[in-house]
Amino acid sequence: MRVLVVGAGIVGAALADRLTRPAAGGPALPAHEVTVVEGEEPGAGTSGTSYAWINANDPSDPSYHRFRTAAMSAWRDLAAGFGDPDWYRPPGNVTWATTDDAKERLADRVARLTALGYAADLIGPGQVGELEPHIRVPGDALIVHYPDEGHVHGGPAARALAGRARESGAALVTGHRAMRLTTDGDRVTGVRLDDGRDLDADLTICAAGWRSPKLLATAGVTLPLVDPSEPGSAAPCLVAITSASQTVVNGLVHAPGLSVRQSEAGGLNLEADDLDAGVDESASPELIRAVGGELHARARALIPHLNAEVAEVRRCVRPLPVDGYPLIGFQAPGLYTVVTHSGITLAPHLAALVAQEIDGGPSPLLAPYRPDRADPLPRP
Numbered sequence: 001m002r003v004l005v006v007g008a009g010i011v012g013a014a015l016a017d018r019l020t021r022p023a024a025g026g027p028a029l030p031a032h033e034v035t036v037v038e039g040e041e042p043g044a045g046t047s048g049t050s051y052a053w054i055n056a057n058d059p060s061d062p063s064y065h066r067f068r069t070a071a072m073s074a075w076r077d078l079a080a081g082f083g084d085p086d087w088y089r090p091p092g093n094v095t096w097a098t099t100d101d102a103k104e105r106l107a108d109r110v111a112r113l114t115a116l117g118y119a120a121d122l123i124g125p126g127q128v129g130e131l132e133p134h135i136r137v138p139g140d141a142l143i144v145h146y147p148d149e150g151h152v153h154g155g156p157a158a159r160a161l162a163g164r165a166r167e168s169g170a171a172l173v174t175g176h177r178a179m180r181l182t183t184d185g186d187r188v189t190g191v192r193l194d195d196g197r198d199l200d201a202d203l204t205i206c207a208a209g210w211r212s213p214k215l216l217a218t219a220g221v222t223l224p225l226v227d228p229s230e231p232g233s234a235a236p237c238l239v240a241i242t243s244a245s246q247t248v249v250n251g252l253v254h255a256p257g258l259s260v261r262q263s264e265a266g267g268l269n270l271e272a273d274d275l276d277a278g279v280d281e282s283a284s285p286e287l288i289r290a291v292g293g294e295l296h297a298r299a300r301a302l303i304p305h306l307n308a309e310v311a312e313v314r315r316c317v318r319p320l321p322v323d324g325y326p327l328i329g330f331q332a333p334g335l336y337t338v339v340t341h342s343g344i345t346l347a348p349h350l351a352a353l354v355a356q357e358i359d360g361g362p363s364p365l366l367a368p369y370r371p372d373r374a375d376p377l378p379r380p
């Protein structure tokens with residue numbers, strides 16, 4: 001089967017990698033002739049700017065929680081297959097609460113996660129000092145360590161997966177955008193590129209992240225994603241990257257008001273949801289600079305000896321399904337869509353399930369996440 005994957009973010013790259021590699025116990029040769037079309041380069045989209053925390057930290061929907069713990073396990077296997085590469089960092093996540101309300105919510109979360117069998121340990125300031133010697137945690141905080149969580153560097157991870165797919169026989173067409181889906185009756189037959197070339201396929205997989213609705217619309221197909229151009233949209237956001245810092249963090253740190261982890265160039269990646277409130281496609285350079293300044297101020301409060309400046313503030317867009325859950329499945333004959341928030345956490349697991357589904361029929365694990373589900377699932 002000729003399979004065309006549009007998009008080489010973490011989702012498309014993991015899928016291309018999976019489709020070109022024989023499943024354990026399967027035939028020695030890849031079953032598919034895979035082509036990947038990427039408008040820029042692998043990992044250049046949301047995946048390259050993502051906070052990229054691999055987790056199943058929300059206990060509110062046990063079924064989705066299980067889906068995500070399976071995804072964490074898929075990452076461990078995938079990283080082992082690459083010889084535990086630098087872009088995969090599993091050293092855990094530290095978080096804490098200081099107000100009474102926040103402490104109650106955190107304690108409740110830990111109890112529910114523990115009941116689900118998820119590792120969530122209450123720790124004291126001394127243990128934080130060992131895990132993260134550079135950060136300052138208030139003495140009266142309730143502190144939790146999630147030892148099985150981690151993150152990836154999304155750009156290098158997507159490039160490694162796309163590179164391995166190419167080594168396994170996939171063709172990569174980079175620097176060319178798919179302008180529209182091509183059709184024959186109601187069947188999608190491939191894409192037309194920006195240079196006028198048609199790429200034909202038996203199956204076209206849309207893994208174009210937040211830009212997917214625009215491509216799908218060219219064949220009259222819709223996808224319930226939050227529109228980043230709507231005023232007040234939750235999809236656009238800002239991430240600050242600092243210059244290289246000696247005051248590194250080892251794992252992920254979720255402090256009240258600031259999320260921090262190491263960036264791929266040895267600086268810090270800084271993010272705060274509350275600062276994204278006024279950020280949309282028309283956010284002014286002044287607003288972007290102000291958010292960068294505020295993130296840096298919060299980082300200095302957290303890491304007293306921080307010796308790095310904000311080097312860059314990146315504007316990015318989340319591929320945000322309206323109800324928060326993945327959008328996975330056939331949307332027309334010859335057309336399959338894989339778009340999700342938490343795509344970093346989910347990519348290797350989704351890649352395996354989608355490959356199975358393409359070869360062997362519907363997967364019950366993907367059944368709750370069909371793009372045409374009538375009733376939105378409860379928000380995770």
Ligand SMILES: Cc1cc2nc3c(=O)[nH]c(=O)nc-3n(C[C@H](O)[C@H](O)[C@H](O)COP(=O)(O)OP(=O)(O)OC[C@H]3O[C@@H](n4cnc5c(N)ncnc54)[C@H](O)[C@@H]3O)c2cc1C
Nearest residue numbers: 007009010011039045046047050051053178209342343345
């Ligand atoms: C600030 C931020 C923090 C996040 N934090 C987390 C987190 O902690 N944990 C987590 O799991 N997830 C997180 N996410 C979400 C996660 O990053 C995304 O779900 C994931 O990166 C989506 O990957 P993707 O491959 O679908 O999309 P992308 O990485 O955007 O890849 C899509 C690719 O398709 C290409 N493309 C688009 N249209 C076309 C076209 N027409 N023709 C050719 N190529 C095209 C683009 O160039 C791009 O490279 C976060 C996102 C953001 C923005």
